[in-house]
Amino acid sequence: MRNFSIVFSTVFKEAVKTKAYVYITLGLLVLSVLLFASPTILSNFAKDSSEETYKLVNRTSLGLSEQDLAKLDGNWDIVNNATIESLKEEIKSEEIAGFFVLEDRVDMMQLNIFVPKVNNELLFTLESYIEQKRVASIVEAQSIHPSVVQALNAPLQTSFGSLYETEPNALLIVYGLIAIMFLAISTYGNNVATAIASEKSSRVMEVMITKVAPVPMMYGKILGIGLASLAQLFIFIGGLLLWANLGIFEIPEGSFVQTLIETITWGTAAYILIFFIIGYFIYATLFAIVGSMVSRPDDLSSATMPIVILLMVSLTVEILFVMDYPEGILTKVTSYIPFTAPMSVLIRIVYNTIAPGEIIISLVVMILFIGLFAGIAAKIYPKGVLKSDSLTLKQLMQFK
Numbered sequence: 460m461r462n463f464s465i466v467f468s469t470v471f472k473e474a475v476k477t478k479a480y481v482y483i484t485l486g487l488l489v490l491s492v493l494l495f496a497s498p499t500i501l502s503n504f505a506k507d508s509s510e511e512t513y514k515l516v517n518r519t520s521l522g523l524s525e526q527d528l529a530k531l532d533g534n535w536d537i538v539n540n541a542t543i544e545s546l547k548e549e550i551k552s553e554e555i556a557g558f559f560v561l562e563d564r565v566d567m568m569q570l571n572i573f574v575p576k577v578n579n580e581l582l583f584t585l586e587s588y589i590e591q592k593r594v595a596s597i598v599e600a601q602s603i604h605p606s607v608v609q610a611l612n613a614p615l616q617t618s619f620g621s622l623y624e625t626e627p628n629a630l631l632i633v634y635g636l637i638a639i640m641f642l643a644i645s646t647y648g649n650n651v652a653t654a655i656a657s658e659k660s661s662r663v664m665e666v667m668i669t670k671v672a673p674v675p676m677m678y679g680k681i682l683g684i685g686l687a688s689l690a691q692l693f694i695f696i697g698g699l700l701l702w703a704n705l706g707i708f709e710i711p712e713g714s715f716v717q718t719l720i721e722t723i724t725w726g727t728a729a730y731i732l733i734f735f736i737i738g739y740f741i742y743a744t745l746f747a748i749v750g751s752m753v754s755r756p757d758d759l760s761s762a763t764m765p766i767v768i769l770l771m772v773s774l775t776v777e778i779l780f781v782m783d784y785p786e787g788i789l790t791k792v793t794s795y796i797p798f799t800a801p802m803s804v805l806i807r808i809v810y811n812t813i814a815p816g817e818i819i820i821s822l823v824v825m826i827l828f829i830g831l832f833a834g835i836a837a838k839i840y841p842k843g844v845l846k847s848d849s850l851t852l853k854q855l856m857q858f859k
Contacts, residue, residue, distance in 0.1 A: 462672060466679025467686075470654065474687035484691050491698030495708040511556035514538050514546060518562045521592045531584050543573070550575060561589065568593060632723070633782060633809050636731065637802045639692075641774050644738055645767060647688040648746040652759050654680055655750030677840045678833075681743045685736070692735055696728050730808050737825045738801030742766060744832040751840050773799045777806065785810040794821050797828035 474480055511533040517523050518539070528535035533556065546558045550573065557574030570589065572582065598605065655677075700723070702708060710717050723731075749762045781790045781803050793799040794807065794817065804821050807813035 463675035463679050466676050467683045470680050470683030471686050474650070474684055475690070480687065480691075484694055487691055487695040488698050491695055491702065494699070495702045495710070512536065512554070514541065514549075514555055514558040516541060516543075516546075516558065516560040518560065519568060520563075521561070521568075521589070521596060523561075523589070523592060527588065531588070532578070532581050547573065559585065633806050634778075636805060636809070637774065637777055639695075640735055640738060640802060640805070641770060643688055643692065643735065644742050645770055647684055647739060648742045648766070649759070649763060650684050651681055651743050652746040652750035652753075652763055653756055654684070655747060656753050656756045656759055674837045674840065677747055677836060681740070681747060685739050685743060688739065689732070689736060692732065696723070696731065699723060700725070700728065727808065730805065733822075734801040734805050737822070737829065740829045741797050741801070741825065741832065742770065744829065744836045748836050748839050769798055773802065777802045781806055785812045791817075795824050797825050800825050 512535075513533050514536045515523065515528065516539060517537055523537060525535050525537055528537070541558075543560065546555070549555045550557060557572070559573070560571040562569050562571065568589070570586065597603075703723075745766050746763065749759070749766065753759055753762045776789075776793060776799055780787065781793060781799075784790055785807050790803060790807065790812075793803040794813070796803075800821050804813060804818060808818070
């Protein structure tokens with residue numbers, strides 16, 4: 460136990476003292492601040508639409524008025540004698556934000572739009588206003604009773620119903636969570652393999668193996684690097700929870716940040732940490748095996764490719780199938796496959812489509828597989844670390 464604690468503390472201290480670790484940790488802390496400050500930052504850079512000026516060239520018989528147009532966003536001027544070229548020059552010189560040309564066509568009217576940046580809300584309200592004026596002129600010319608027109612033009616009310624008990628913006632949060640999990644597992648798992656391969660190439664292992672047993676050494680490396688990565692995740696999620704509870708940032712109603720606060724509760728944060736830890740250990744044991752198979756760190760990129768492919772396949776399955784169908788049969792199956800379960804279960808937790816019993820069964824399955832992989836690694840690791848040349852998995856299994 461003492462040997463394990465020595466390796467564990469040494470690996471952990473070495474990991475947190477590297478410049479890359481410090482920079483990434485500070486970057487995560489800054490990212491947590493930017494997530495909450497982004498609505499305020501974007502609002503400061505966004506131009507106030509009420510200060511923008513638009514011009515409308517009316518080449519029809521419709522009685523459009525600037526007073527009615529003033530109800531729309533921005534300031535409006537109706538000009539009937541201006542040329543298109545002169546108005547384009549006004550846009551280029553930033554005198555106006557855009558202009559519109561309304562013309563008569565055969566049995567219809569055409570609205571020509573000249574804006575550098577499309578404002579869909581403004582276009583919709585302008586088109587609705589012109590359509591109302593056009594219908595009103597036809598009603599007056601044909602002596603149609605206004606009640607008939609009102610009945611014909613009654614709008615169809617639509618609303619979107621949520622399939623799951625979650626916010627619409629939760630999809631973005633799920634994307635972020637599985638992306639962080641994928642990057643963290645691949646990065647820190649590769650660090651485990653690199654640490655083992657580096658010691659083999661420098662012959663340090665021959666000295667260490669006389670003082671520390673191989674199995675405690677392997678577990679010490681896996682847990683030491685795992686705790687370092689977990690510390691970064693604690694800092695990031697802790698930063699999010701801290702800014703959410705301090706209330707120092709102004710958060711608009713219905714924004715992504717508000718959804719983040721409502722979705723990442725203390726309970727959800729605990730689940731994120733649990734499944735991150737389990738996902739890390741599932742893959743870290745595989746990376747440890749690969750690290751003991753190669754003779755130098757330069758060979759790791761090709762040796763770890765099967766594990767990286769497995770990770771990428773798991774991520775692809777989550778994005779293409781699980782996220783869109785969190786209650787589908789494939790989603791339920793992937794919740795019990797150890798390589799996909801950490802991400803699948805986490806997605807189902809965010810969408811509230813998984814029962815507590817399913818979470819427990821999935822956890823038990825993943826823990827059993829961690830024990831299986833750890834047992835295999837404990838058999839292979841002592842055989843591979845003392846060999847200075849690269850070995851295949853078959854050779855390691857047969858090595859006496």
